[in-house]
Amino acid sequence: MKLLVTLFLALQCALGAHANEAAPLAEDPVVEQRLITIAEELRCLVCQNESLAGSRADLAMDLRREVRTLIKTGKTDAEIKEYLVSRYGDFVLYRPPVKPTTWLLWFGPLLLFIGAFWLLVSIIRRNQRQKDTAVLDAVQRAKAQALLQETDSSK
Amino acid sequence: MIPELGHFALILALPVAAALGILSLAGGQTGRADWMALARPGAQALWWLTAFSFGCLTYAFYTNDFSVMYVAQHSNSKLPDLYRVSAVWGGHEGSLLLWLLMLTGWMMAVSIFSRQLPDVMVSRVLGVLGLIAVGFLLFMLITSNPFVRLSDIPADGRDLNPLLQDPGLVFHPPMLYMGYVGLAIPFAFSIAALLNGRLDAAWARWTRPWATAAWVCLTIGIALGSWWAYYELGWGGWWFWDPVENASFLPWLVGTALIHSLAVTEKRGLFRSWTIMLSLIAFSLSLLGTFLVRSGVLTSVHAFATDPKRGVFILLFLAVVVGGSLILFAMRSGKVRAGGSFSLVSRETFLLVNNVLLTTAAAAVLLGTLYPLIIDSLNLGKLSVGPPYFNAVFAPIMTPVLFFMVIGSYARWKNDTVAELTKRLRPVAIVSVLLGCTLPLLAGAWSALVAMGLTLSIWIVLASFVQMYRQFKDTANWKSTPISYWGMHVAHIGIAVCVIGITMVKGYETEKDVRMTIGDTVDVGGYTFRLTGIQQVPGPNYNADRGTVDLIKGDRVLRTLHPEKRTYFSSTMPMTEAAIDTSLTRDVYVSLGEKLEGDGKPAWAMRVYHKPFISWIWLGCFLMAIGGGMAALDKRYRKKVAAKLSLKDIKGVAA
Amino acid sequence: MKKALIPLGIFAVLLVFLAIGLTRDPHEIPSPLIGKPAPAFTAPVLNQPGQTFAAKDMLGKVWLLNTWASWCVACRQEHPLLVEFVKTNPLPIIGLDYKDKEEDGIKWLARYGDPYTVAVTDRDGRIGIDFGVYGVPESFLIDKAGIIRYKQIGPFTEEALRDKLIPLIKELNK
Numbered sequence: 001m002k003l004l005v006t007l008f009l010a011l012q013c014a015l016g017a018h019a020n021e022a023a024p025l026a027e028d029p030v031v032e033q034r035l036i037t038i039a040e041e042l043r044c045l046v047c048q049n050e051s052l053a054g055s056r057a058d059l060a061m062d063l064r065r066e067v068r069t070l071i072k073t074g075k076t077d078a079e080i081k082e083y084l085v086s087r088y089g090d091f092v093l094y095r096p097p098v099k100p101t102t103w104l105l106w107f108g109p110l111l112l113f114i115g116a117f118w119l120l121v122s123i124i125r126r127n128q129r130q131k132d133t134a135v136l137d138a139v140q141r142a143k144a145q146a147l148l149q150e151t152d153s154s155k
Numbered sequence: 156m157i158p159e160l161g162h163f164a165l166i167l168a169l170p171v172a173a174a175l176g177i178l179s180l181a182g183g184q185t186g187r188a189d190w191m192a193l194a195r196p197g198a199q200a201l202w203w204l205t206a207f208s209f210g211c212l213t214y215a216f217y218t219n220d221f222s223v224m225y226v227a228q229h230s231n232s233k234l235p236d237l238y239r240v241s242a243v244w245g246g247h248e249g250s251l252l253l254w255l256l257m258l259t260g261w262m263m264a265v266s267i268f269s270r271q272l273p274d275v276m277v278s279r280v281l282g283v284l285g286l287i288a289v290g291f292l293l294f295m296l297i298t299s300n301p302f303v304r305l306s307d308i309p310a311d312g313r314d315l316n317p318l319l320q321d322p323g324l325v326f327h328p329p330m331l332y333m334g335y336v337g338l339a340i341p342f343a344f345s346i347a348a349l350l351n352g353r354l355d356a357a358w359a360r361w362t363r364p365w366a367t368a369a370w371v372c373l374t375i376g377i378a379l380g381s382w383w384a385y386y387e388l389g390w391g392g393w394w395f396w397d398p399v400e401n402a403s404f405l406p407w408l409v410g411t412a413l414i415h416s417l418a419v420t421e422k423r424g425l426f427r428s429w430t431i432m433l434s435l436i437a438f439s440l441s442l443l444g445t446f447l448v449r450s451g452v453l454t455s456v457h458a459f460a461t462d463p464k465r466g467v468f469i470l471l472f473l474a475v476v477v478g479g480s481l482i483l484f485a486m487r488s489g490k491v492r493a494g495g496s497f498s499l500v501s502r503e504t505f506l507l508v509n510n511v512l513l514t515t516a517a518a519a520v521l522l523g524t525l526y527p528l529i530i531d532s533l534n535l536g537k538l539s540v541g542p543p544y545f546n547a548v549f550a551p552i553m554t555p556v557l558f559f560m561v562i563g564s565y566a567r568w569k570n571d572t573v574a575e576l577t578k579r580l581r582p583v584a585i586v587s588v589l590l591g592c593t594l595p596l597l598a599g600a601w602s603a604l605v606a607m608g609l610t611l612s613i614w615i616v617l618a619s620f621v622q623m624y625r626q627f628k629d630t631a632n633w634k635s636t637p638i639s640y641w642g643m644h645v646a647h648i649g650i651a652v653c654v655i656g657i658t659m660v661k662g663y664e665t666e667k668d669v670r671m672t673i674g675d676t677v678d679v680g681g682y683t684f685r686l687t688g689i690q691q692v693p694g695p696n697y698n699a700d701r702g703t704v705d706l707i708k709g710d711r712v713l714r715t716l717h718p719e720k721r722t723y724f725s726s727t728m729p730m731t732e733a734a735i736d737t738s739l740t741r742d743v744y745v746s747l748g749e750k751l752e753g754d755g756k757p758a759w760a761m762r763v764y765h766k767p768f769i770s771w772i773w774l775g776c777f778l779m780a781i782g783g784g785m786a787a788l789d790k791r792y793r794k795k796v797a798a799k800l801s802l803k804d805i806k807g808v809a810a
Numbered sequence: 811m812k813k814a815l816i817p818l819g820i821f822a823v824l825l826v827f828l829a830i831g832l833t834r835d836p837h838e839i840p841s842p843l844i845g846k847p848a849p850a851f852t853a854p855v856l857n858q859p860g861q862t863f864a865a866k867d868m869l870g871k872v873w874l875l876n877t878w879a880s881w882c883v884a885c886r887q888e889h890p891l892l893v894e895f896v897k898t899n900p901l902p903i904i905g906l907d908y909k910d911k912e913e914d915g916i917k918w919l920a921r922y923g924d925p926y927t928v929a930v931t932d933r934d935g936r937i938g939i940d941f942g943v944y945g946v947p948e949s950f951l952i953d954k955a956g957i958i959r960y961k962q963i964g965p966f967t968e969e970a971l972r973d974k975l976i977p978l979i980k981e982l983n984k
Contacts, residue, residue: 020672021675022670022675022677022686023669024667024670025668025670032668041543043539043541048455048456049395049454050456054390054392089537090538091537091538091539093539094540094543094544095541095544096538096539096540101538102538104526105526105540108519108522109515109522109548112522113515116512116515117511120508120511128499
């Protein structure tokens with residue numbers, strides 16, 4: 001009986017030894033998480049429109065390595081982005097910076113929204129005014145009647 | 156021989172399309188019945204010629220005729236049969252032929268399903284479409300001929316891009332093109348109306364099913380594209396705001412505004428100018444999309460191989476078609492003045508509000524898409540506008556749309572009151588807010604964005620169900636309710652379902668990037684994944700590393716997944732075939748990465764995702780499409796047929 | 811009538827931008843380093859183990875930094891032009907072997923010629939990143955004060971050498 005129990009336990013151990021929790025791919029998951037958050041907003045420079053986070057290109061891997069190093073040395077997100085922008089220009093940012101050349105981009109939708117609202121109001125107002133003046137007189141009514149009859153017959 | 160016949164068919168199609176375009180339009184303008192009579196047979200002849208040409212190209216692909224340059228560039232003898240056919244539209248030239256096939260197909264449909272339209276209208280519509288076909292035929296014959304032969308015949312083709320060797324490619328482009336091209340039909344109807352000077356409720360009733368049908372195709376096409384990107388690209392994303400994705404989304408947004416504007420024009424004769432403008436813009440955006448994808452002005456994974464000559468041609472075509480239509484609009488819009496009125500609180504107002512919002516959203520997306528181009532043209536440097544911008548800008552504009560959607564469907568035409576609406580909607584609103592704000596707690600962490608998304612979605616679903624129930628209960632004969640009524644609710648529920656999917660996925664998805672050896676496990680989203688083996692598996696035109704991963708919940712193995720990493724013979728870039736287990740409440744997604752170097756047991760990089768409710772995104776789109784289909788098939792669009800039958804019946808009885 | 815012309819007006823403006831866009835290359839990223847000091851670096855010399863080269867060694871001279879690699883196809887196009895160029899132009903060219911194996915780099919130069927005053931290696935690509943290199947070949951013309959004056963993206967062509975580089979070198983040497 002003891003032999004059986006021992007064998008059973010040994011078997012459990014053997015099985016248990018296989019059920020290892022996989023180690024995270026990255027050395028430091030916290031750093032990696034921050035890397036992904038930053039890299040998702042950066043552009044892979046050699047790809048056909050992919051983010052730095054997802055790209056498998058060589059340069060992308062090199063740049064991710066650089067960003068990782070910068071994170072470990074305690075740089076802030078803004079400093080890391082500045083590091084890349086000073087080397088590659090604004091092109092590397094997927095979130096365009098707010099500067100005079102991008103004011104139209106960032107404030108455009110808001111302007112469009114306001115413009116749309118103003119358009120809406122003016123259409124409704126115009127329609128309200130029209131409502132008050134849209135009354136047919138006898139001549140117009142007769143004309144309308146004739147037109148209606150003509151439409152019915154030509155169908 | 157066959158490719159030459161295909162080529163000849165296209166050459167022949169050119170004078171046919173030109174004759175159709177010129178004579179039908181002239182016939183409509185002058186009233187000549189003999190010219191107008193050419194419209195329907197002309198359109199059908201064009202379809203047969205194009206279909207024949209397409210068949211020849213497909214034959215060349217199927218029989219591995221590598222003497223045809225296009226086949227050699229996009230196919231391979233080891234390519235499986237199904238992909239040999241879909242490779243026909245895998246490149247620029249063939250996809251143009253597909254475009255043309257869709258255009259002539261729609262023209263064929265218009266020629267058949269238009270018995271109740273006056274001949275003048277039909278000949279004008281088909282005439283406009285014929286001229287558009289002329290443009291595409293010229294484009295193909297001059298710059299993008301798929302039938303060009305190679306004098307040096309290669310032993311084997313270059314193979315279809317491995318990314319495209321997938322069932323998604325078989326359906327996504329044809330569906331998408333059906334949508335893009337389908338928007339040419341309301342475009343043509345609008346041109347016809349502007350030429351005619353007559354724009355009444357009847358015109359709106361004729362145009363509406365075509366616009367809706369095109370919208371349905373576009374919805375399915377975009378949904379398929381998103382779904383395909385999700386399972387094929389291996390990183391779990393499903394929308395990237397890539398310029399080409401935006402190029403398809405823009406006509407969809409405007410198309411949605413169009414079908415709703417048509418509703419108002421049909422019902423009340425209002426918003427005529429807006430309806431015309433929207434239909435012109437929708438198709439213009441389709442053409443703009445064609446330009447962006449094929450001219451090389453923007454960087455995108457979708458972009459076709461470029462040639463400056465092609466870009467110039469499309470730009471000219473764009474200028475003529477869009478410029479011409481806008482000039483006509485400027486000249487004739489005075490005659491299209493709206494009649495009738497509506498009060499501030501009415502269905503018209505809410506439809507107008509949402510249409511304005513949809514168009515604003517489209518304008519914002521267009522701005523973001525074109526901004527890098529604009530800045531570069533002004534020599535102000537190079538910019539990138541990516542997902543962070545679009546997400547920041549799009550969501551705030553679309554959120555009110557979801558809110559007003561419900562109010563619009565509840566409000567009465569012409570005149571309603573705030574008090575009345577509040578009374579009817581208050582219970583729904585309260586329940587939506589309660590559920591929307593408490594459900595996130597059940598799912599895990601609470602977040603304001605998730606709460607808002609859920610509240611709005613539940614608001615839409617509840618309101619629709621309440622309305623449908625009332626229709627069922629309060630109407631004397633609910634079966635006589637037109638099918639388009641139910642279709643509207645199905646489509647609206649579809650949007651809500653889609654929003655739930657997006658909200659839940661964005662709010663609660665989790666992933667882990669791990670290093671696994673055989674036997675290792677990883678826990679994600681309440682599931683355990685165990686790697687039990689990796690084998691080398693050969694495929695028809697690739698070699699693959701195939702992993703075996705057990706999906707375990709608790710202590711039960713639910714399923715075995717097989718993620719693959721394929722190396723195609725024709726390409727050096729390895730492709731990931733993710734393994735996905737889909738269910739209504741979540742997807743689990745396993746992606747096999749590279750083999751990792753190191754001493755000890757061999758290990759692989761694996762990425763595991765848990766994506767709750769992601770399938771709701773595409774389910775919602777599917778519901779939208781079904782709803783649209785129900786609306787397009789409404790009986791009132793087929794009235795003439797019904798009238799014919801009853802007349803016959805009467806005659807029969809009399810006899 | 812006037813209001814109805816607005817869409818046409820917007821479209822016309824759009825067309826102009828699209829037309830100009832056709833003449834641009836969306837893949838070309840201009841360098842933000844033009845007019846700024848060249849990043850300082852020291853790099854091991856190719857084929858001289860133990861020796862290093864520092865960018866500041868070149869102060870007071872006008873020089874060209876040319877990135878290349880044995881695995882780079884376009885470099886093979888550019889290289890003969892550079893080899894010819896140094897025969898008639900006294901411009902010091904420093905070759906930066908980017909992300910390459912030393913033996914491969916040495917073999918490649920032996921095979922295709924060596925126009926470089928000094929050839930250095932950038933094994934992990936760090937120096938390249940500091941210069942904003944995103945593809946090979948790329949070249950930077952640096953003046954006597956160490957400021958970057960010109961970047962050639964992609965391989966040099968006859969025209970680029972003749973029309974851009976030579977006049978600029980002349981000017982910087984005054």
